[in-house]
Amino acid sequence: MAAHTAESASAENAAPASPSAFSHALKDAFFAGLIMLGLVGPLVGFETVIRDGALGLDYRPLTVAVMVAIVFVGRLILNLTVWSPNRVVKTRTGPSPMARAVTAAGPAFKPALLAFAVAFPLIAVLSQGGLNESRYLIDLGILILTYVMLGWGLNIVVGLAGLLDLGYVAFYAVGAYTYALLATSAPVNDFFAALIGEKFWADWAFWICLPAAGIFAGVWGMILGFPVLRLRGDYLAIVTLAFGEIIRLVLINWVDFTGGGAGIASIPRVTFFGIPFNASEHGFAALFGLKFDPMHRIIFLYFVILALALLTAFVTVRLRKLPVGRAWEALREDEIACRSLGLNTTNVKLSAFATGAMFGGFAGCFFAVRAGFVSPESFTFDISAMILAIVVLGGMGSQIGVAVAAAVMLGGMEMLRNLGFLKQFFGNEFDPSLYRMLLFGLAMVVIMVWKPRGLVSTRDPTIYLKEKKSVSGDLVKEGHG
Amino acid sequence: MDVFVQQLINGLTLGSIYGLIAIGYTMVFGIIGMVNFAHGDVFMVSAFISLICFLLLTTVLGITSIFLALAIVLVVAMFFTSLTSWAIERVAYRPLRGSFRLAPMISAIGMSIFLSNFVQVAQGPRNKPVPPMITDVIVLMDNGSYQVTLAWKQVIIMAVTAVLLTGFWYLVQKTSLGRAQRACEQDRKMAALLGINVDHTISLTFVIGAALAAVAGTMYLMYYGVAHFADGFVPGVKAFTAAVLGGIGSLPGAVLGGLLIGLIEVFWSAYFSIEYKDVAAFSILAITLIFMPQGLLGRPEVEKV
């Protein structure tokens, strides 16, 4: 990567006498190394440390030397092999390997993925040899599915309607706080207890709040969407980002209402449609004749989020074939043409925004019930960026791509937690989890450079006369907000 | 009145810093139509480079003249920050030029995440305080209970901003580099056909924007006396707000917008509530974009049918 930077430097410095390929490569690598030195020299070479209350400097020349050497050697090798002027470049035509793989796997891929998702808890339990041992895997599965759902929700806005939303986390937060506040506030509890009975409300709180959270987030989507949807492109992105931040800052600062930065704790847990997961005789385990195990609740949560994610997918697939969904895609393709055909583009945009927000709200409500605790820290811009990255990496508009991207991204991030063995190389102070976000950011850049259109860039038509032909990604526009 | 004057001074100082960062946004947006999300983090990186250079000069080399040290810090920070920004453009944005419009934006967000976490890993997650550099103040008004002061560092910040902006204004308006840049803004393809090296010009835009961000970084460090790895995002968004408020693509607009945002933030904190100062800034961003997307000094956009 860094080696690439020196390309122009070398080109500009190439001597007219045309030196041999090796010396040219050497010179190029030298410049690459020099640039790397400039990049990492100040920030890696020196470390600011606080000693006796004052700031001092530590030196890390070795680290810099290693980094520069890697770039120099890497660049040199690349220059002599891959980027060698003598090398015949193989040009590839036709669909990419990924596209071919998808075509080949074809109709079997989606059901297989679905079957795997449904069987996943069983697989986890069997492979880990016990309920408790499988907790980590199932938690990871829940996390991935949450992001799959968020990705599918945002996909409606970004992938289908072509509206760039950088504040999607706001609706996630609205959903989470809706449930957290409804379920923990005394007046609300009293009201519902009086209305539908104390026990009933206690047992059904989540299931009553879930649709409420979605609808509420959808309404918020409309409220926020109405003023901003006149904007185009990057402006829309920035305003949505601003709204996301405003909502977070209000959550932090409005302490009386939201509990501020401390958040809201002891949010009631999920019940099996009214039957609590506890060790009592009315609990889930007793009722089904099982031995009580806290993992029952976790596995149930897994199926709840799976169902929610599938609902999102189902509704999206359905909507795409309806006028409203076609209007979203038409909007992405050409807004002016839409208006010339009598489409009220404001309504089309609002419907996309509100639908996406609604699914974000469902996911948020789920997040609150799973964690039992919400705080503004969970709804930072990083989450919006992560969801957007999943959508773009997956290939905008492609549901299967988004699911794969979510699994790859979160799985990859999770794997970084387990790199403890690297301590053997870098010493005990090395903490791989520190590098998670760093590598995440880097991965976003690399993936974009490598595949700007994402994994699955072809588009499935929503209606066909004789034969369903997928539309090449080059023709599909990305919308301009 | 006293409080008002004091806040005015503070606001203009903060606004100068925002204005310097805003220029980077406005120029890059003008020339390649992309919001360089990583620019706020480039600013943060520059603050760290300044910090390291300052420590190196004062504690290791033992330079006692603070002004000399600051001058050197400024130059060094500008150089290394520009290099960083050049490399970022080269690696993360140039390969994506002309492709899918969202791609450079995602790439920039990735770069922003990478930079802040890179600094966190390299320099640690804690606040890095520097000893106060210039503490002298000029007392402007004194009514016994309240002193209105103008700190020397505020004078320096405003003076440096003014001088650099003038120089930079000259560069863009009067030199062939500036002309090439404005030509690329208008029509990149045509500019290339007329023999302008577009890649070169775009690189230079990034370099200039980063150099000014580095000035802002140094000033920020001197003013607040602290650097932190997460300090790029919020000033970055505020500077972008400034660029939008002033009219994106317009250089005087960026400075004007920066000053306004600085003033609004300071006055909001002084007279309303300090907790909601960021909410105020973000709200202004939203309101400006919704009701006046061309900004104060920008050209209105005519929809092509």
Add this chain to the structure above:
Amino acid sequence: MSLPTDTAAHRWDIDPILSVEHLFMRFGGLVAVNDLSFKVGRGDITALIGPNGAGKTTVFNCITGFYKPSEGRLVLAHQRPPTDPELTAVTLNGERGLAGASSSVYLLERLPDYRVSGDAKVARTFQNIRLFTGMTVLENLMVAQHNALMKASVFSIKGLLGLPSWNAAQKAAREKAVYWLEQVNLLDRADDPAGDLPYGAQRRLEIARAMCSDPILLCLDEPAAGLNPRESLELNALLRSIRADHGTSILLIEHDMSVVMEISDHVVVLDYGTKISDGTPDAVKNDPRVIAAYLGVDEDAVEEVEAEIDATIATGASS
């Protein structure tokens, strides 16, 4: 088509579907359209011609709601033209339209762009083709029937639940799309992405798409641009059949004189935002101002011709 002589009353005066009255469009200091008035006859094919930069597309954008005119009134009459008192009433009470049993009148300059198409039923195509390139040909035609389908599906709710009445509506929409695909000879490309079609086919598809929104007035911005002679002939036939079979009036901007003179009933000539001629193709063809504007005689010659015309008018008036 019998060409009416100059003395006979023209259809566009008796039964105008659209009256453009004193239209002005200014961009900053530039006056793109300057006090333009003309009428489009119901059932006519009307051509708006003029040299490059004459303001033709600006007029189109005003008619279709994409630009708000600086001044002027655009009266679109469904069924029959409004009487003067009716028109005054509509203009005064500021309603966007008057939906009466016998006639509805729309003041297009007051409608947002999407309602010009959706309610007033004026469809348009674009000079630089604007298809939904990433959607298939069939999908393009389905999008054009959005409003009708939205109504049929009760804002998609029926569709989401998969009710049979929705399926029937969808089937009808599809049949209509197929009908238009046959008309423009694109049936075999129905499942291809619109962006994959050759240029001429894209132009035809854009017309078919506009027709799928059931317009009473179809505005075509240079439909023959970039077509080869054979395609031009096909276009002529298509436009004639649209007018004959569907009663849709057509207003078109065109540079290709073979198309204009062949199929138009009425030609309006613009130059520098002003109308310089208005009449039947034959009348316009022989108008010295048009010849001057088109053949690009130099300034002196234009003045000479104009002086000559003025002299003719003056003598005509005095005699």
